[in-house]
Amino acid sequence: MNTDIKKQIKLMPKLPGCYQYFDKNGEIIYIGKAKNLYNRVNSYFVGDKKDSPKLQVMVPQIVKVECIVVNTEVEALILESELIKKYKPKYNILLKDDKKFPYFLITDEEYPRITVVRKANKNMQKGKYFGPYTDSRAMYCTLETLGKIFPLKKCKTPKFKSRPCLYYDIGQCSAPCQKLITSEDYKKILKDVELFLSGRQGELLKALENEMKKASDNLEFEKAARYRDSYNDIKKTMEKQKVVSENTRINQDFVGIVKSDSLYCATILQVRQGRLINKKDFTFSHLANSQVNDINEIAQAVLREYYGIITDTEIPSKITLGTKLDDIELYEKWLSARLGKTVSINEAKSQRDKEMLTMAQNTAEFNLEQAKLKELTIIQNDYNEVGTYLMEKLNLKKFPHTIECYDISHIQGTNTVASGVYFENGMPKKSKYRKYKLRTLEKGEVDDFKSMREILKRRFKRIKSGEIQPPDLIIIDGGKGQLSSVIEVMKEMGLNLDIVSLAKREEEVFLPNKTQPVIFALNSPALHLFQRIRDEAHRFAITFHRQLRSKNMTK
Structure with a gap:
């Protein structure tokens, strides 16, 4: 210091x-x-x-x-959230900017409308916000459903002076512009919309049932029919929702988080009144060090950023995570103060909660794979540029059309295995993936250097015999010592291939006969490609290791 x-x-x-x-x-x-x-x-x-x-x-x-x-x-927690959003420090975890996410806005007008907006800090429209929503397509479908069930006005200014518009004719507007609905009745519709958007459909159904009965008792049969139609439409919507619990008082979020070396995805499943009503998906931006492997820190970012931007009434009474959270009492105190009643944050304990959390994590896993594929597709489309950059930066002998990457996997020396993955022009070619059982290790022996030398020697033999074509570039997961060890084997075999190693700690790329590592720019597509390839080798090795371990346990 x-x-x-x-x-x-x-x-x-x-x-x-x-x-x-x-x-x-x-x-x-x-x-x-x-x-x-x-x-x-x-x-x-x-x-x-x-x-x-x-x-x-x-x-x-x-x-x-x-x-x-x-x-x-x-x-301090609230200020931290605001400062992180303002300065975006490179070592803090950041969600994608919430200004990109759409919200429902109930406008602040004499007769409010419901519309979709992108929330911004400056020149924000007055009104009540619901959100954010991460699936804009589903959001517009919801808006269409709301328009059919609740006859709120659609126009900012009346289209005609002396008659209502077409929406009134088809039953999707109550025509307040022509004074065809009282202010009191319009406010009732508005309250119903707010209940719907807050996920409190159970309360809404009871309210509609009461209004329907009241209108019927007053012989207002047309009004009673409208309430009946709204009741039935909402009932149909609820039937499509997964029933998580028969206890209609359960308002709970399940937060699933998964990560790779450089991408982090979170899925929030929202259960309101015992029903799964919505999901929200988030992707975290790349971090400068790519080495935040603490799910706890990512979970805190989700709590701080997502629950920091939703309205107080949207906060559930319970949040279930897949990890034990640091500062849990602080977050509970903050959210409880906003909701006006106790909010608890905990890990899944009951079978139901575990199943829901698994569902959230599986969804996040799918989103992570989609995000990785999207990034690889971008790399593939620009692969001429990426390959040329790699060729120059790493002093390669030729353009790296084909890249192989090798990784070792074991737990305390048991069932040591290795994987080899194959990428062609930036995309995985799974038909050329290879799995290896180690033959030279003694029982219980742990030696990653020896393991890597063995599998590369086996690979080099096949290349030298002409059985397989050599790749344009080989990446090994490890540091300078690991690379030197493999280079020795290659020289013994009389081969001259381009081999580099990728060290995890600071994403350093080591080259043969070079003291200093190559450091890619943090936003470099080349770095993202290397990370994806290493992730895939690691995933493939771990999958094989689990298969062997499971097989041995059943013997």
């Missing part, structure tokens, strides 16, 4: 607040919250950082620390 940082830490108050870390360029690289600013900031600079790759990379870059003192830890 340098002297300036020591002095700055000594000045830190032992009070709640937010701290900001700056690098040598004066850029804010990390923002955090603390109950005790001195203790939290000091903890970054003492002790062993071996278990945190992020801290190993980030802490040496810190040249200045600043803080903002607040009254309570909850205030």
Whole structure:
């Protein structure tokens, strides 16, 4: 720790607040919250950082620390969220900008309309917001359904002076512009829409049933028929929703989170009044260090950012996560204060909760694979540019049309296996994937160097015999020592292939006979391609390892 940082830490108050870390360029690289600013900031600079790759990379870059003192830890949490959105520090996890997500807006007019908007901080329209929604197509379908059930006005200004528009003729507008509905009745429809958007369809059905009975008792049969039609339409909508529990008081969110080396996906399944009514999917932006492997930190980002932008009435009474959360009481206190009643955050315990959480995680897993495929497709479309960049940056002998990557997998030395994946012009070619059982390891022996040498030697033999064509580039998962070990085997075999290693900690690419590693730009398609290839090799190796372990357990 340098002297300036020591002095700055000594000045830190032992009070709640937010701290900001700056690098040598004066850029804010990390923002955090603390109950005790001195203790939290000091903890970054003492002790062993071996278990945190992020801290190993980030802490040496810190040249200045600043803080903002607040009254309570909850205030610190709210301020942290606002500061992260404003400065977007490279070592904080960020959801995609919420300004991209659409919301339902019930406008602030004498006779309000319901419309879809993109929420923005500046020049926000007055009114009541519901959202955000991540599936705009489904959102517009909901808007269409609402238009058929609830006859709110559609036009900002009346189309005709002396008669209602076509929407009135087809029963989708109550024509307040022509005073064909009272202000009181219009407000009742509006309240029903708000109940629907809040997921409180059970309450809405009871309200409609009461209104229908009241209208019928008053011999207002036309009005009673409208309530009956709305009741039946909503009932049909609810029948399509999965019944999670017969307990209609259950309002609960299930948050599933999955990750690869550089992509993070979250899915929130929303259960309201015992029914699964909606899901929301989020993709996290790439992080500067790509080494945040703590699901806990990602879960905190979801709570801070998503629940920070929804309206207070949309907060459920229970949130179920797949991980035990740090600062759980703080988040519960913050959300409870906003909802006006107790909000609990916990892990899945009951069988029902475990099943719902698995559903959320499976959905997030699917979204992660879709995001990876989308990125690979972009890389494939621009592969001439990516390949040329790799050729120049890594001093390759030829254009890397074909790339193989190898990875080792074991748990405490048992069932050590290896995988080899094959990519052609940026896309996986699964027919050329290979699985390896290790033959040279003794029982219980753990030696990744020896394992990698063995599988590459077996591969090189097939290349030398002409049985298979050599790839244009080989990537091995490991550091400089791992690469040197494999290069020795290649030379023994009399081959001269392009081989590099990709070290996980800082995404360094090591080349033969080069002391310093190559560092790709963080937004480089080449780096994303390497990460995807390594992810796939790792996934394939782990899958094979699990298969073997399962097979051995059943013997």
